[in-house]
Amino acid sequence: MTAPFEAPATSAPASVTGAVRRHVAGLAAEQLPAYVYDLAVLRAHASAVRAALPERVELYYAAKANPEAPVLAALRDAVDGYEVSSGGELAHVRAAVPDAPLAFGGPGKTPAEIAAAVDAGVHRWHVESEQELHRLAAVLADRPEAVVDVLLRVNLPVGAGALDSVALAMGGRPTPFGLDPDRAEAAVRLLTEPVGPLGPVRRRLRLRGVHAHLASGLTAGEQLAIAERIVAWSVRLAERHAFALDEVNVGGGMAVDYGDPAARFDWAAFGEGLGRLLERHPGPVLRIEPGRALTAYCGWYATEVLDVKRSHGEDFAVVRGGTHHLRTPATRGHSQPFDPLPVTAWPHPWTRPAVTTGRATLAGQLCTPKDVLAHAAPAAAGLRAGDRVLFGMAGAYAFNISHHDFLMHPRPGFHYLGG
Numbered sequence: 171m172t173a174p175f176e177a178p179a180t181s182a183p184a185s186v187t188g189a190v191r192r193h194v195a196g197l198a199a200e201q202l203p204a205y206v207y208d209l210a211v212l213r214a215h216a217s218a219v220r221a222a223l224p225e226r227v228e229l230y231y232a233a234k235a236n237p238e239a240p241v242l243a244a245l246r247d248a249v250d251g252y253e254v255s256s257g258g259e260l261a262h263v264r265a266a267v268p269d270a271p272l273a274f275g276g277p278g279k280t281p282a283e284i285a286a287a288v289d290a291g292v293h294r295w296h297v298e299s300e301q302e303l304h305r306l307a308a309v310l311a312d313r314p315e316a317v318v319d320v321l322l323r324v325n326l327p328v329g330a331g332a333l334d335s336v337a338l339a340m341g342g343r344p345t346p347f348g349l350d351p352d353r354a355e356a357a358v359r360l361l362t363e364p365v366g367p368l369g370p371v372r373r374r375l376r377l378r379g380v381h382a383h384l385a386s387g388l389t390a391g392e393q394l395a396i397a398e399r400i401v402a403w404s405v406r407l408a409e410r411h412a413f414a415l416d417e418v419n420v421g422g423g424m425a426v427d428y429g430d431p432a433a434r435f436d437w438a439a440f441g442e443g444l445g446r447l448l449e450r451h452p453g454p455v456l457r458i459e460p461g462r463a464l465t466a467y468c469g470w471y472a473t474e475v476l477d478v479k480r481s482h483g484e485d486f487a488v489v490r491g492g493t494h495h496l497r498t499p500a501t502r503g504h505s506q507p508f509d510p511l512p513v514t515a516w517p518h519p520w521t522r523p524a525v526t527t528g529r530a531t532l533a534g535q536l537c538t539p540k541d542v543l544a545h546a547a548p549a550a551a552g553l554r555a556g557d558r559v560l561f562g563m564a565g566a567y568a569f570n571i572s573h574h575d576f577l578m579h580p581r582p583g584f585h586y587l588g589g
């Protein structure tokens with residue numbers, strides 16, 4: 171049954187598009203929860219990002235943010251390639267966008283993954299340790315024709331305080347990611363010195379440059395400051411070891427503000443800053459590999475309010491689904507922005523439960539107090555059982571990072587608009 175919908179009373183805090191709103195209004199209750207993607211929004215955003223970047227900057231998409239095949243395909247025209255971080259992602263992305271260049275990163279690559287990636291002919295290797303270089307060399311020894319292009323992933327000290335404010339720091343402090351700077355020197359020696367433990371295979375491991383992904387959640391200014399340091403360090407490394415620095419990948423991690431969906435990463439300022447950086451360093455190509463900031467805005471998690479109740483003075487709206495589908499607010503400790511989609515019809519003889527305190531916590535169906543999608547949210551004022559809710563910014567690190575099997579509720583539907 172499709173219910174009639176009232177016009178929304180307020181402006182849209184989750185920036186829901188008309189196409190998504192109409193689509194969700196047309197779904198039957200049993201088709202909820204559903205992820206609804208607006209691929210036209212995604213394509214427009216990605217091409218605006220591409221247009222803001224200088225030509226000598228390559229844009230890769232970090233597939234782990236959202237590997238849905240229609241999402242990968244919609245990005246194809248705007249990106250130069252995709253960054254994959256496992257054998258599973260490698261096979262999946264290859265199938266979804268067959269001709270796209272792939273960069274293969276990630277700590278803890280297994281021998282089987284390394285062999286599969288060599289056979290798949292990935293475009294770039296982000297090598298995380300000396301041991302990984304040895305493993306890669308061992309695979310090449312069995313494949314006399316194979317040649318690989320290597321970037322060394324380095325965990326650079328980016329300066330005291332630079333990453334202190336950042337939610338997810340992968341570098342500049344002890345982490346399992348990449349090579350410490352002194353080990354990077356040793357890895358460069360393995361790759362550049364004519365006689366060494368890698369033997370003749372060394373010549374088929376071509377050192378192209380440096381990769382560093384140091385943090386997520388950075389503003390354009392922070393990104394530029396860090397990119398500057400990564401490039402300067404890489405240039406000095408190449409000078410010390412007399413190798414040609416062809417490329418520097420300065421990573422992803424462009425900030426997304428879940429508290430303010432309208433506030434976007436300043437791609438224009440970032441692109442201009444990268445342009446100035448390239449002027450100072452005429453040699454290498456720069457590469458960036460954002461995930462979240464490309465796809466977060468194109469997805470919505472749509473559901474309906476099953477129940478509204480007052481508990482010790484506070485209103486709770488319980489929705490179909492929950493954090494087992496959309497774990498993002500639980501992992502990050504934020505309230506997911508949402509738009510109510512009021513439903514007029516109430517075909518039941520009993521009183522319709524409604525939020526009356528001016529705010530409510532939106533909880534899911536799981537039997538755990540951690541299953542909260544939005545906490546004490548004013549946007550829930552007046553929300554009733556049977557109303558629908560569209561959680562925005564659900565296009566990245568959403569379904570694919572969630573614990574779907576916990577409590578064995580059904581999976582959500584997936585809908586792709588604007589394809």
Ligand SMILES: *Cc1c(COP(=O)(O)O)cnc(C)c1O
Nearest residue numbers: 232383386422423424460461462
């Ligand atoms: C996760 C990851 C990215 C993307 O990070 P976002 O915060 O989604 O932009 C890029 N590079 C590497 C190596 C990563 O691990």
